[in-house]
Amino acid sequence: MNLLRALATVSGMTLLSRILGFVRDFVIARAFGAGLxxxxxxVAFKLPNLLRRMFAEGAFSQxxxxxxxxxxxxRSVEDTRTLVDHVASLLSMMLxxxxxxxIAAAPLLVWISAPGFSTDAGKFELTVTLTRIAFPYIFFMSLVALAGGLLNSWSRFALPAFTPVLLNLSFIAMALFAAPYFDPxxxxxxxxxxxxxxxxxxxxIPALKKISMLPRPTLNWRAAWADPGVRRIATLMGPALIGVSVSQVSLLINTIFASFLKTGSVSWLYYADRLMEFPSGMLGAALGTILLPSLSxxxxxxxxxxxxxxxxxxxRLTLLxxxxAAxxxxILAVPLIATLFFHGAFAADDVFRTREALVAYTVGLVGLILVKVLAPGFYARQNxxxxxxxxxxxxTATQVMNLAFVLWVGIGHAGLALSIGLAACLNAxxxxxGLRRLDIYHPQPGWGSFLLKLSLALIVMAAVLWFGMGSEASWLQADFMARGVRLAWLVPLGCGSYFATLWAFGFRLRDFKKRTAV
Known part of the structure; x- marks a missing residue:
């Protein structure tokens, strides 16, 4: 299979999921507002979703x-099937x-994650009920991660990339049509x-049947645990879980820092992060997904x-x-933020404060996505x-920079975003x-010419966007429709100028085609 086509497939599905995520947020906000x-x-959804990010999609897959x-x-096909059966059996029993x-400890979990709710008995009980209904999500999603790992290893990338869409569709359908039938x-x-x-x-399930890898569960946990392959996976999961937890801890600490800053700082960072999720998810997560099986x-x-x-x-594809995107x-921070969020209570000052955070985030966007490409270079070697x-x-570097930018330099919430970006570059x-020192990666010829042509194309694109954008004030004065129309031609114009320049320098799509490992 062509990896470039696989990347386009996974990125397209991710884009669809992100767009539906915005629709989901809009529908939920309209149907339920913001309240108790x-x-x-x-709060009820936070814990199973956090466990899903840490365990299912992170440590287990790696x-x-x-x-x-x-x-x-x-190994033989039967050995592989046996490993899958044992992993699925043990995973299912543990989950x-x-x-x-x-479910049983939901009151304790709610008290730990939202202790302030305990002062309102009705709110606390509602959160407990919602937690108990939503908690099986971690069970389902861990098995989804198992299935996704199998399908990706057989170069079936489309279906695992599509599955997140179903959660957003479920939210939209239940909020629009089923909510009136529930109390509350x-x-x-x-x-x-x-x-x-x-x-x-x-x-x-049908896709797993098609590749003859549908797990055959057993309740014999001793036999499953005795499998050397299962033990090796469990050994790798320990440090992988720590690694995945690092990003979640970093986000938590940044939120704590932001809570002590000017009112609105948490929201400005949130809205900037939502925009960053588009390229980071479409490129970073997608590249990591398609690279790991072939590297392995x-x-x-x-x-x-x-x-x-x-x-x-x-x-090369990451930089290209x-x-x-960065x-x-x-450059288009104000046009994008104004078009998407400048409505109702979201004021002009919020636009510019969010712009500060977004521009700071973009410093590390390339580094953030490079990490998704470089880290599989170690994971595939079981390192x-x-x-x-x-x-x-x-x-550690992130938190040191947080202190420096917030306390000493005094750039507030933008400093928190900048510290994440710079730390991502350090990570990359x-x-x-490490890959070079361990003699794992050897750069191919032509990097100097590649970077020079890429830089010139970026300069052309930046000039086109800068002059085409006009004044930032004009975007705040225009209505939603006018802003949308301007973005609809400005973004393709910038992309077109970039790729046209690359084409003039001799870049061709066929040069970036790559087959999956057999």
């Missing part, structure tokens, strides 16, 4: 896919136990989480040359696509400790240095 009920739901790739390349405990109506959102997770798991297979077959070439392909977001150690160093630089 929505506060209760967002540990499971490399071992699976090794089995697929070096079922966690789910039961989570907000219960519909908790059931939307449950149904969305179930749908995401169910839709992958090249490592298993000891094809070090193709391993290095694939990393080189990922790095992430650099213009420049575009920085989780090195990227985790680097992530911990980056976390250290990962790159």
């Amino acid at each position: 009920a929505t506060d209760a739901f967002f 540990a499971f896919v490399p071992i699976l790739g090794e089995y697929k390349n070096k 079922f136990a966690v789910t039961v405990v989570g 109506p907000v219960l519909a959102l908790a059931w939307a989480v449950f149904i969305g997770g179930l749908l995401q798991m169910a839709i992958q 297979r090249y490592h298993a077959s000891e094809n070090h040359v193709e391993y290095s070439r694939l990393l080189d392909w990922g790095l 696509l992430a650099a213009p 420049v575009g977001l920085a 989780v400790k090195t990227p985790v150690r680097i992530a911990l160093i980056s976390l 630089a250290m990962l790159y240095r």
Whole structure:
């Protein structure tokens, strides 16, 4: 399969999911507003969603896919099926136990995650009820991660990339049509989480049957745990879990910092982060998803040359696509923020304060996406400790820079965004240095010419966007429709100028085609 086509598929599905996420937020806000009920739901959904990010999509996938790739390349089909059966069996039993405990301990979990709710008995009880309905989401999503790892390893990227869309559709449908039938109506959102997770798991079953890898569960946990492959996955998951937790801890600490700053700082960072999620999700997550299985297979077959070439392909493609995204977001910050958020209570000052955070974030956008390409270079070799150690160093650097930018330089919330961006660049630089020092990655010829042509194309694009944008004040004075129309021609104009310049310099789409590892 062509990796460039796979990237386009995964990125397209991610874009669809992000767009539906905005629709979901709009529908929920319109149906439920902002009050006791929505506060209760967002707290109830926070814990299973956090566990999903840390465990299902993070640590498990990073540990499971490399071992699976090794089995697929070096072992028989039956050995691979046995590994999948044992992993699925043990995972299901553990998750079922966690789910039961989570449902039973919902009052304690709510008290820990939102202690202020305990002063309002009605709000507390509602949050507990919503938590119990939504908690099985972690069970479903961990099995979805297992299925996604299998399908991606067989180069079936489209379906795993599409599954998040189902959760957003579930939210939209339940909020629009089912809420009136629940008492209170907000219960519909908790059931939307449950149904969305179930749908995401169910839709992958036919695809697993098609590749003959549908797990055959067993209750014999001793046999499953005795499997050496299972034990190796469990060993890798420990440090991987720490590594995934680092980003969540960093976000939590940044929120704590922001809570002591000027009122509105948390919101300005949130809205800027929402815009950053588009390129980081579409490129970073997508590239990491398609690279890890092929890198794992090249490592298993000891094809070090193709391993290095694939990393080189990922790095060039990242710079080719992430650099213009960063420049575009920085220049068009006010037009984008004004078009999407400058309505109602969101004032002009909020636009400019959010712009400050977004521009600061863009400093590290390329680094953030490079991490998603460089880290799989270690994960595929079953080396989780090195990227985790680097992530911990980056976390420490982030907090040092937070103190420096907020307390000493005095740039407030923008300093928090800048510290995340610079730490991402540090993370990427250290990962790159590690790959080079361990003789894993060897840059292919032509990097100097590539970077020069890329820089010139970025300058052309930046000039087109800058002069085409006009004054920032004009975007605040225009109505929503006028802003939307201007963006509708300005963004394609900038993209067109960038790729036209690259084409004039000799760049061709066929030059970036790459096949998945067999």
